[in-house]
Amino acid sequence: MAVSNIRYGAGVTKEVGMDLQNMGAKNVCLMTDKNLSQLPPVQIVMDSLSKNGISFQVYDDVRVEPTDGSFMDAIEFAKKGAFDAYVAVGGGSTMDTCKAANLYASSPHSEFLDYVNAPIGKGKPVTVPLKPLIAVPTTSGTGSETTGVAIFDYEHLKVKTGIASRAIKPTLGLVDPLHTLHMPCQVVANSGFDVLCHALESYTAIPYSMRSPCPSNPIQRPAYQGSNPISDIWAVHALQIVAKYLKRAVRNPDDLEARSKMHLASAFAGIGFGNAGVHLCHGMSYPISGLVKTYKAKEYNVDHPLVPHGLSVVLTSPAVFTFTAQMFPERHLETAGILGANIRTARIQDAGLVLADALRKFLFDLNVDDGLAALGYSKDDIPSLVKGTLPQERVTKLAPRAQSEEDLSALFEASMKLY
Amino acid sequence: MAVSNIRYGAGVTKEVGMDLQNMGAKNVCLMTDKNLSQLPPVQIVMDSLSKNGISFQVYDDVRVEPTDGSFMDAIEFAKKGAFDAYVAVGGGSTMDTCKAANLYASSPHSEFLDYVNAPIGKGKPVTVPLKPLIAVPTTSGTGSETTGVAIFDYEHLKVKTGIASRAIKPTLGLVDPLHTLHMPCQVVANSGFDVLCHALESYTAIPYSMRSPCPSNPIQRPAYQGSNPISDIWAVHALQIVAKYLKRAVRNPDDLEARSKMHLASAFAGIGFGNAGVHLCHGMSYPISGLVKTYKAKEYNVDHPLVPHGLSVVLTSPAVFTFTAQMFPERHLETAGILGANIRTARIQDAGLVLADALRKFLFDLNVDDGLAALGYSKDDIPSLVKGTLPQERVTKLAPRAQSEEDLSALFEASMKLY
Ligand SMILES: NC(=O)c1ccc[n+]([C@@H]2O[C@H](COP(=O)([O-])OP(=O)(O)OC[C@H]3O[C@@H](n4cnc5c(N)ncnc54)[C@H](O)[C@@H]3O)[C@@H](O)[C@H]2O)c1
Ligand SMILES: NC(=O)c1ccc[n+]([C@@H]2O[C@H](COP(=O)([O-])OP(=O)(O)OC[C@H]3O[C@@H](n4cnc5c(N)ncnc54)[C@H](O)[C@@H]3O)[C@@H](O)[C@H]2O)c1
Ligand SMILES: [Fe+2]
Ligand SMILES: [Fe+2]
Numbered sequence: 001m002a003v004s005n006i007r008y009g010a011g012v013t014k015e016v017g018m019d020l021q022n023m024g025a026k027n028v029c030l031m032t033d034k035n036l037s038q039l040p041p042v043q044i045v046m047d048s049l050s051k052n053g054i055s056f057q058v059y060d061d062v063r064v065e066p067t068d069g070s071f072m073d074a075i076e077f078a079k080k081g082a083f084d085a086y087v088a089v090g091g092g093s094t095m096d097t098c099k100a101a102n103l104y105a106s107s108p109h110s111e112f113l114d115y116v117n118a119p120i121g122k123g124k125p126v127t128v129p130l131k132p133l134i135a136v137p138t139t140s141g142t143g144s145e146t147t148g149v150a151i152f153d154y155e156h157l158k159v160k161t162g163i164a165s166r167a168i169k170p171t172l173g174l175v176d177p178l179h180t181l182h183m184p185c186q187v188v189a190n191s192g193f194d195v196l197c198h199a200l201e202s203y204t205a206i207p208y209s210m211r212s213p214c215p216s217n218p219i220q221r222p223a224y225q226g227s228n229p230i231s232d233i234w235a236v237h238a239l240q241i242v243a244k245y246l247k248r249a250v251r252n253p254d255d256l257e258a259r260s261k262m263h264l265a266s267a268f269a270g271i272g273f274g275n276a277g278v279h280l281c282h283g284m285s286y287p288i289s290g291l292v293k294t295y296k297a298k299e300y301n302v303d304h305p306l307v308p309h310g311l312s313v314v315l316t317s318p319a320v321f322t323f324t325a326q327m328f329p330e331r332h333l334e335t336a337g338i339l340g341a342n343i344r345t346a347r348i349q350d351a352g353l354v355l356a357d358a359l360r361k362f363l364f365d366l367n368v369d370d371g372l373a374a375l376g377y378s379k380d381d382i383p384s385l386v387k388g389t390l391p392q393e394r395v396t397k398l399a400p401r402a403q404s405e406e407d408l409s410a411l412f413e414a415s416m417k418l419y
Numbered sequence: 420m421a422v423s424n425i426r427y428g429a430g431v432t433k434e435v436g437m438d439l440q441n442m443g444a445k446n447v448c449l450m451t452d453k454n455l456s457q458l459p460p461v462q463i464v465m466d467s468l469s470k471n472g473i474s475f476q477v478y479d480d481v482r483v484e485p486t487d488g489s490f491m492d493a494i495e496f497a498k499k500g501a502f503d504a505y506v507a508v509g510g511g512s513t514m515d516t517c518k519a520a521n522l523y524a525s526s527p528h529s530e531f532l533d534y535v536n537a538p539i540g541k542g543k544p545v546t547v548p549l550k551p552l553i554a555v556p557t558t559s560g561t562g563s564e565t566t567g568v569a570i571f572d573y574e575h576l577k578v579k580t581g582i583a584s585r586a587i588k589p590t591l592g593l594v595d596p597l598h599t600l601h602m603p604c605q606v607v608a609n610s611g612f613d614v615l616c617h618a619l620e621s622y623t624a625i626p627y628s629m630r631s632p633c634p635s636n637p638i639q640r641p642a643y644q645g646s647n648p649i650s651d652i653w654a655v656h657a658l659q660i661v662a663k664y665l666k667r668a669v670r671n672p673d674d675l676e677a678r679s680k681m682h683l684a685s686a687f688a689g690i691g692f693g694n695a696g697v698h699l700c701h702g703m704s705y706p707i708s709g710l711v712k713t714y715k716a717k718e719y720n721v722d723h724p725l726v727p728h729g730l731s732v733v734l735t736s737p738a739v740f741t742f743t744a745q746m747f748p749e750r751h752l753e754t755a756g757i758l759g760a761n762i763r764t765a766r767i768q769d770a771g772l773v774l775a776d777a778l779r780k781f782l783f784d785l786n787v788d789d790g791l792a793a794l795g796y797s798k799d800d801i802p803s804l805v806k807g808t809l810p811q812e813r814v815t816k817l818a819p820r821a822q823s824e825e826d827l828s829a830l831f832e833a834s835m836k837l838y
Binding site: 018 | 425426427428434437438441627628635636637638647648649652653656683687
């Protein structure tokens with residue numbers, strides 16, 4: 001269970017210039033995306049850098065839901081700039097892009113696939129020293145400010161994968177709830193679903209003591225260790241916040257209390273899943289995003305088809321937890337209770353169904369699209385969706401129940417329509 | 420808010436040799452005390468070091484409840500050994516001694532008082548790089564494996580003080596519940612009270628947003644920041660474990676479940692108070708320990724008079740929380756509920772009394788000495804006890820209510836007899 005260094009509070013972003021000065025930075029790379037570059041969070045960071053006499057260059061070409069191509073572009077920028085520190089201001093797309101840029105600029109002779117998760121990449125351990133990276137999240141979802149993970153869409157395979165190494169974990173996360181006030185409601189909802197699934201999946205992942213293989217040398221153990229008593233605390237707490245505040249945060253942009261709580265929950269769930277891991281909803285989401293056809297998420301303000309990450313994970317959640325509840329039904333029932341289900345009279349053998357119902361109700365109340373069909377998928381897509389899930393075993397093997405290809409097909413099929 | 424790096428599990432200690440090898444260590448200092456040097460935890464560490472071909476020297480002269488003199492002796496040993504890594508196997512006394520040895524051996528030109536907390540010492544910030552330190556706790560109390568704090572008794576002032584810097588936080592804590600099976604029941608009880616007070620004090624400390632002064636540069640902010648939404652989670656969770664398992668852990672040495680839970684609770688509370696801070700019970704405990712007369716704690720197996728740290732903090736807790744409950748009465752009542760008090764019908768203005776009653780009942784059930792009088796203190800000692808508390812403002816100013824000298828006198832007086 002490892003270190004994540006975060007500072008929380010309204011206004012902490014203003015301190016970023018001092019933090020960088022304390023780190024001895026003189027030539028900083030500020031990464032963001034085109035929407036955010038026009039908004040206060042980026043302005044505040046630029047002001048703080050200037051005020052502290054720190055030179056910086058802005059890279060605002062981050063792609064929302066990044067690809068290998070967009071990562072590569074950011075890496076080129078980083079290599080040319082010879083920066084001594086990085087600041088990422090944005091959602092998971094920005095923070096992940098910045099982690100990759102820092103990694104490959106610090107390891108200039110590596111091939112791109114060297115550090116990408118096996119079996120798609122070579123999954124080499126990172127041994128080079130990286131530059132300090134300060135992450136300033138502006139969504140409340142990925143928890144990327146606390147994790148050693150960077151996710152991208154590997155375009156020619158049409159599947160998402162990533163880089164996972166403690167080495168790319170941000171040096172510091174500045175969790176400033178004021179930034180959440182600018183977030184469009186749809187981004188609040190979808191990134192909130194990401195928190196929901198991080199919490200549910202890490203809490204129901206196989207326990208760390210059951211994960212196999214367990215390399216005898218600690219350095220070879222994966223970042224995702226399985227659920228454990230520490231990640232459990234983060235997961236349950238994040239889930240309680242989601243249950244209490246997500247709807248309010250989505251519906252009312254001015255509800256600073258609700259939006260602040262969700263901003264913290266995102267970091268909490270990140271610390272939890274960053275150590276425990278996620279499983280099926282995430283494993284199955286990667287082809288759902290990767291194979292996107294024409295779906296364009298509302299309020300995302302981008303020029304390419306896009307299934308937002310949080311939506312792609314949550315749509316399979318009712319099917320997934322119905323399937324996994326055979327193992328650890330108590331935990332499934334407990335989380336259903338946290339989400340508002342009446343579990344006093346529920347039978348333990350119905351745990352999966354009770355949780356699925358609670359999830360469907362939660363999604364329905366938030367007007368979420370009615371399943372994968374609403375995103376343009378049909379039965380004909382199931383074989384490719386399954387094929388895209390198979391290489392995700394880094395996460396899928398953390399599920400409490402093993403899955404055959406038939407199981408995966410059935411899960412996608414059950415997720416076509418929710419209500 | 421920095422989370423600490425810990426690995427939890429039965430048997431993780433066996434991995435210490437590999438961890439040190441991964442860190443590149445070749446010449447290791449193993450610190451422990453004379454009791455532990457005869458017990459399995461130290462043997463397991465030595466075996467693991469040998470098996471991994473790592474040279475080491477053992478220092479087993481750690482003093483239980485260390486002093487400046489005993490710190491100095493360990494520092495001399497460390498300086499001579501020119502070690503490239505440290506392993507501390509023991510309770511807070513051992514871990515704290517090892518932190519000090521690492522610090523001063525890494526900063527050979529510093530005077531001892533340079534890094535000691537002001538106003539007793541100079542409280543200089545640590546800027547030298549330290550060697551890796553792996554902490555293996557064998558008590559379930561201090562959480563020192565997670566904190567940047569080292570406490571000692573400053574003998575000629577007869578008062579405890581310490582060194583507090585993120586720089587001395589262990590690189591890794593190996594939290595191995597198997598070690599707790601060797602702990603004498605009195606050590607389980609007293610170190611458990613330390614956990615209880617870490618949790619209660621950090622949860623009721625002034626909120627981080629109310630602490631003053633708040634230096635504008637983050638690097639100058641103290642390690643103890645006041646209570647915050649993250650430390651709150653650790654505190655509440657640790658308290659729940661104490662309420663559920665401490666009595667079992669004390670009463671039955673073979674109750675591995677209860678002792679394991681307390682071992683985790685100690686680390687949890689450490690992460691909480693290591694960021695939030697403690698306040699009055701701890702501030703007042705330092706003269707209680709420092710002024711010890713003839714009291715010899717049962718089962719501590721040492722040749723000097725000794726008030727164990729956990730006992731010295733818990734005896735004032737009923738008086739302290741009666742006094743502080745004016746501020747944040749909800750939190751005081753909530754913790755009383757966790758400790759088993761019936762709070763449904765309690766009035767909020769009685770929060771302090773309800774918590775004090777819950778604490779007295781808890782201590783009575785565990786046969787704890789009846790107040791400071793039972794330790795040999797009388798009214799005549801109160802002026803010196805107050806005088807020894809005044810320089811502890813690093814912690815006492817985190818109390819939710821300011822204290823005059825008269826207040827402190829009254830608190831010591833009210834703690835003379837508990838039942
Ligand atoms: N690294 C990890 O641990 C991790 C975990 C989960 C997901 N992810 C990845 O993160 C990405 C998703 O990130 P995300 O959900 O945070 O969203 P995002 O970064 O993709 O941003 C979504 C949209 O919201 C806009 N936006 C963000 N913050 C805003 C604000 N405060 N005001 C106005 N507009 C704002 C962006 O410009 C963009 O249009 C995916 O690629 C996903 O796979 C990473
Ligand atoms: N650094 C911090 O954050 C922090 C916090 C609280 C307290 N402290 C300090 O820690 C010290 C107290 O430490 P402690 O309460 O852990 O106890 P300790 O280290 O003083 O040990 C107490 C006794 O128990 C014995 N012992 C320890 N583990 C044993 C085991 N597994 N089997 C058999 N015997 C065992 C020791 O030999 C000793 O006799 C005090 O000096 C206190 O001020 C430090
Ligand atoms: Fe996610
Ligand atoms: Fe303590």
